[in-house]
Amino acid sequence: MDFLLNDEQRMIQDLAREFVDREIIPVAAKADQDQHFPLEVHRKALELGLLNLELPTEFGGAGLGALEVALVTEQLCRGCLGIGAALSISALAAEPILVAGNAEQQKTYFSRLTAGEFASFALTEPSAGSDVAALRTVAKRVDGGYLLSGSKIWISNASLASLMVVFAKTDVSAGHKGITAFVVERNAPGLSVGEPLGKLGQRAAPVCEVFFEQVFVPESSRLGQEGEGFSIAMRTFDRSRPMAAAFALGVIQRSLDESLAYAKERRSMGKAILEHQAVGHKLAEMRMKLEAARLLTYQSAWLADQGRPNTSECAMAKAFACDAAMWAASEAIQVFGGMGYSTEYPVEKLFRDAKVLQIYEGTSEIQRNIILRELTR
Numbered sequence: 001m002d003f004l005l006n007d008e009q010r011m012i013q014d015l016a017r018e019f020v021d022r023e024i025i026p027v028a029a030k031a032d033q034d035q036h037f038p039l040e041v042h043r044k045a046l047e048l049g050l051l052n053l054e055l056p057t058e059f060g061g062a063g064l065g066a067l068e069v070a071l072v073t074e075q076l077c078r079g080c081l082g083i084g085a086a087l088s089i090s091a092l093a094a095e096p097i098l099v100a101g102n103a104e105q106q107k108t109y110f111s112r113l114t115a116g117e118f119a120s121f122a123l124t125e126p127s128a129g130s131d132v133a134a135l136r137t138v139a140k141r142v143d144g145g146y147l148l149s150g151s152k153i154w155i156s157n158a159s160l161a162s163l164m165v166v167f168a169k170t171d172v173s174a175g176h177k178g179i180t181a182f183v184v185e186r187n188a189p190g191l192s193v194g195e196p197l198g199k200l201g202q203r204a205a206p207v208c209e210v211f212f213e214q215v216f217v218p219e220s221s222r223l224g225q226e227g228e229g230f231s232i233a234m235r236t237f238d239r240s241r242p243m244a245a246a247f248a249l250g251v252i253q254r255s256l257d258e259s260l261a262y263a264k265e266r267r268s269m270g271k272a273i274l275e276h277q278a279v280g281h282k283l284a285e286m287r288m289k290l291e292a293a294r295l296l297t298y299q300s301a302w303l304a305d306q307g308r309p310n311t312s313e314c315a316m317a318k319a320f321a322c323d324a325a326m327w328a329a330s331e332a333i334q335v336f337g338g339m340g341y342s343t344e345y346p347v348e349k350l351f352r353d354a355k356v357l358q359i360y361e362g363t364s365e366i367q368r369n370i371i372l373r374e375l376t377r
């Protein structure tokens with residue numbers, strides 16, 4: 001057993017850390033305020049080789065694993081959860097293509113992603129979030145392909161994406177076994193994207209509704225076989241949940257960094273507040289939870305890279321890290337006192353951003369359902 005990162009992993013982590021300090025932290029507050037994703041940051045991250053890490057080298061990717069993705073993602077989200085998430089969504093959308101795409105599909109779509117195009121992952125619908133089997137978007141068989149009708153909600157990066165991985169029912173009577181996955185072109189006639197939705201946090205990352213009115217999708221854009229969509233989505237989550245947990249690591253680390261710096265400077269009753277044990281213990285607790293969350297996250301990613309089952313480990317990492325991030329961001333505000341509530345300091349943004357971690361990629365409740373299911377299997 002070896003808990004040390006190798007040279008290549010440390011190098012890419014350092015590269016990401018420096019990039020974030022230089023390119024993300026300085027623009028994060030404004031991007032949040034303007035609810036605007038800075039495309040310039042995407043261009044620079046792409047040029048530096050911080051994106052498309054898991055894609056095969058023959059299509060311009062780095063050919064790395066889920067662990068390296070987690071290391072980089074943690075840094076990106078330390079800088080800003082909104083910008084970090086928006087930079088990571090194409091990797092989420094690439095997973096179903098990695099899991100189920102044929103050679104031709106991988107070549108076509110991955111070449112576009114490595115050239116700088118964005119992709120979205122479109123599963124959630126107004127009446128189907130946790131309950132994936134309740135999807136209502138329908139893909140009706142026609143000559144040469146399918147006609148998609150329905151709508152999706154909460155689709156990250158939909159306003160930036162040129163490609164979308166869409167899950168729809170090819171058999172409405174078959175529950176989750178009737179779901180099929182497709183790669184759909186953003187400019188396909190009948191597909192429209194709503195205005196970015198207003199939201200509590202993660203404001204630099206655009207999230208929209210997507211509408212399908214008889215959108216023709218050729219058969220060559222179907223991922224896997226009809227009815228395999230649910231299994232493709234679940235296998236995707238076993239690879240993407242370590243990344244979602246890494247989003248949370250970034251938030252915990254930043255909560256700790258900001259709290260420690262402030263607690264050393266701020267004085268109360270004759271000493272730095274860090275020296276009041278009630279405050280110092282908050283920092284010790286943040287450090288403990290960060291380390292525990294990191295170990296769970298890296299383990300779940302490592303298992304994915306070894307091709308070993310990791311469903312339970314992913315759920316534990318995701319739930320623990322995301323709950324810890326919400327707690328840490330709240331405690332960071334407490335350490336700052338009144339100034340923590342002010343928009344002058346970054347901790348109120350951490351607090352607003354952190355909440356969504358317990359909701360997307362499977363809520364904290366759903367992760368516990370998965371852990372229990374695996375425990376009692």
Ligand SMILES: Cc1cc2nc3c(=O)[nH]c(=O)nc-3n(C[C@H](O)[C@H](O)[C@H](O)COP(=O)(O)OP(=O)(O)OC[C@H]3O[C@@H](n4cnc5c(N)ncnc54)[C@H](O)[C@@H]3O)c2cc1C
Pocket residue numbers: 120121122123124126127128129130131153154155156157199202207356359360361362363364365366369
């Ligand atoms: C900012 C943001 C970005 C997102 N990005 C994407 C994206 O890119 N692509 C995408 O497809 N989706 C995305 N989502 C959607 C997200 O994955 C869903 O919101 C999430 O899965 C929860 O679904 P829901 O909102 O329908 O809540 P519901 O499923 O209605 O859940 C409501 C509450 O009930 C609980 N609950 C529901 N069922 C159970 C159960 N069986 N056991 C215990 N508790 C249960 C939930 O935990 C939750 O607390 C995003 C959401 C947000 C907010």
